[in-house]
Amino acid sequence: MKTDINGSVEYDLIVIGGGASGMMAAGTASTNGKRVLILEKNDELGKKLKITGGGRCNITNATFDSREFLSKFGKAEKFLHSPFSQFDVQSTFDFFESRKLPLVTEAMNRVFPESQRAIDVFNVMYDYIDNKNVTVIKNNPVLKINKSGNKITSVKTERGTYTAHNYIIATGGASHPETGSTGDGFKWLGDIGHTANKPAPNIVPLRIADKWVKNLAGTSIDSVKITFYVDSKKSFSETGKLLFTHFGISGPMILNLAHKVADLLHEGSVTATIDCYPNLDLGTVENNILQVFDQNKNKSFKNIAKEIAPLGLADTIIDFQIIPDPREKVHSVSKENRKKLSQLLKSMPMTIQDLMGLDRAVVSDGGVPLTEVDTKTMKSKLFDNLYFTGDILHINRPTGGYSLQLCWTTGYVAGQLQ
Ligand SMILES: Cc1cc2nc3c(=O)[nH]c(=O)nc-3n(C[C@H](O)[C@H](O)[C@H](O)COP(=O)(O)OP(=O)(O)OC[C@H]3O[C@@H](n4cnc5c(N)ncnc54)[C@H](O)[C@@H]3O)c2cc1C
Known part of the structure; x- marks a missing residue:
């Protein structure tokens, strides 16, 4: 040359x-x-x-x-x-x-x-x-x-x-x-x-593969923390309002961070977790669940799920089947499953497929x-x-x-x- x-x-x-x-x-x-x-x-x-x-x-x-x-x-x-x-x-x-x-x-x-x-x-x-x-x-x-x-x-x-x-x-x-x-x-x-x-434009919503996200189409949560991972390695987090749609997630926070996700998608498989209670640590969420369970000992998990999940997400946490039978009375829910519930609320998993955009x-x-x-x-x-x-x-x-x-x-x- x-x-x-x-x-x-x-x-x-x-x-x-x-x-x-x-x-x-x-x-x-x-x-x-x-x-x-x-x-x-x-x-x-x-x-x-x-x-x-x-x-x-x-x-x-x-x-x-x-x-x-x-x-x-x-x-x-x-x-x-x-x-x-x-x-x-x-x-x-x-x-x-x-x-x-x-x-x-x-x-x-x-x-x-x-x-x-x-x-x-x-x-x-x-x-x-x-x-x-x-x-x-x-x-x-x-x-x-x-x-x-x-x-x-x-x-x-x-x-x-x-x-x-x-x-x-x-x-x-x-x-x-x-x-x-x-x-x-x-x-x-x-x-x-x-x-x-x-x-x-790269200000676009994100397309998500998970069914639980699509099931929530039309629901929004005012303040969540979303954390993105590439090939399971933590990349970055943002806190703000999240809107679930029939194809994935949107809302101003998502639109504004989409360009960063576009870059991550070039690096490997991108996943994210949603923290529904960004202002509470895991222990506090677990204690709050325990309190709700104590106050409703003889009620089924199905009937009190809405008291531990953010508005609109009760069916979603039931669908995750951490409590295999939602009719189970909460007094018999194991400590281990209570812990898993709090972990879910702090870190709901999803897989990012792509950015939405033209076509x-x-x-x-x-x-x-x-x-x-x-x-x-x-x-x-x-x-x-x-x-x-x-x-x-x-x-x-x-x-x-x-x-x-x-x-x-x-x-x-x-x-x-x-
Ligand atoms: C962060 C990032 C990661 C990516 N990772 C992947 C990936 O893993 N897999 C994948 O398939 N795609 C990936 N892409 C997309 C991929 O990199 C591009 O599609 C590809 O590089 C485009 O190649 P190109 O030859 O068209 O242009 P470029 O690679 O952009 O090259 C254009 C060249 O033209 C030169 N040039 C520009 N203007 C002039 C000028 N006036 N005079 C002389 N020279 C000029 C530039 O300096 C540059 O060297 C990634 C993109 C980005 C931004």
């Missing part, structure tokens, strides 16, 4: 942005004998890739049937069959494992490098572009894309103007701008006549709509020599390795320069 410019080189391809999809495209094109120039504004390539999956990199999702995999993409599904027929999930496994990076599949089909190190994924991609056909210029932001008719003619950077026969915009989306994805590509899209859809899936979107791209080649329908890869494409998708799989697929297909 060359790191400086040779003025006499005539490039077949300029890749703007050296992230996951840009490296895949550049490596593929160079393997096919094309001379490639990567223009990167950071002083390093793949800055975002290196932090993916909380540093572990959820590289894809082990759903090998492309139809099933793509069924998660909502409206984008029908556009993606063609690129996935060229580079699918199995291709990703083959690509990385043949380059001595064994992969492991974890909960919810999330796939990680066996080493659990995103940097190892980066190193494979770096090796892929490290050949005589690729030139990389770092610290050189592209400022403008020039066009004439239906051709891109050059790109203007801080350090000069570059030309090639073909161009790929691989500048990413707008999330985590400190990694370099500052949405520059979105602006150019507008300038050259493509549509640039705005990224979805009821989220994470990140925005960018060029697929209706303006020939997805067989990832070529622009407006310009003969312009391609798109990765997060610059407007594709609503879930978390769990789906975003990077899109990068590998679109990068590979665009890199074929058909």
Whole structure:
């Protein structure tokens, strides 16, 4: 790989942005004998890739049937069959494992490098572009894309103007701008006549898998503490009003913390617990239950549940079946089960599936709509020599390795320069 410019080189391809999809495209094109120039504004390539999956990199999702995999993409599904027929999930496994990076599949089909190190994924991609056909210029932001008719003619950077026969915009989306994805590509899209859809807002409710949550649709609790965990490791807590809905949880507290949960969903399986009595410690809750039981010795648990649970949650704590027979008189409820009840009220468990958003899936979107791209080649329908890869494409998708799989697929297909 060359790191400086040779003025006499005539490039077949300029890749703007050296992230996951840009490296895949550049490596593929160079393997096919094309001379490639990567223009990167950071002083390093793949800055975002290196932090993916909380540093572990959820590289894809082990759903090998492309139809099933793509069924998660909502409206984008029908556009993606063609690129996935060229580079699918199995291709990703083959690509990385043949380059001595064994992969492991974890909960919810999330796939990680066996080493659990995103940097190892980066190193494979770096090796892929490290050949005589690729030139990389770092610290050189592209400022403008020039066009004439239906051709891109050059790109203007801080350090000069570059030309090639073909161009790929691989500048990413707008999330985590400190990694370099500052949405520059979105602006150019507008300038050259493509549509640039705005990224979805990340102030959204959370979708929850647990039935008990959905059963509470319409109920709200004024003050709960919610604590989030990634792969069972505590991450952060917030206290505020919680609203249960038919798909999960909402309310101002949840809407405002959703962006943090979006990040956690990239790191692993996210769960949460609800503390219904954030101002009382576990011992006090246990004592309060004991008092209620003492005052209602001969009543059934079913009849006094509403006195120990927050408003609206009596049936829920019965449904948890800590007291197997709700008709049991409370004087015969064991100390152990009383303790379990108090623990439940301090820590009601739920699993976070996703953020709700456009098309009821989220994470990140925005960018060029697929209706303006020939997805067989990832070529622009407006310009003969312009391609798109990765997060610059407007594709609503879930978390769990789906975003990077899109990068590998679109990068590979665009890199074929058909
Ligand atoms: C915290 C976090 C964790 C994530 N974890 C996962 C995960 O585990 N699994 C998963 O599937 N997805 C994950 N994602 C999403 C995934 O990282 C992205 O989908 C992917 O990195 C997008 O790749 P890209 O090539 O499109 O763009 P990026 O990786 O964003 O790369 C774009 C590149 O373009 C460069 N660039 C931008 N503007 C210019 C310019 N004007 N001139 C020159 N260069 C420019 C940038 O500096 C950058 O290097 C995560 C995202 C985040 C934010």
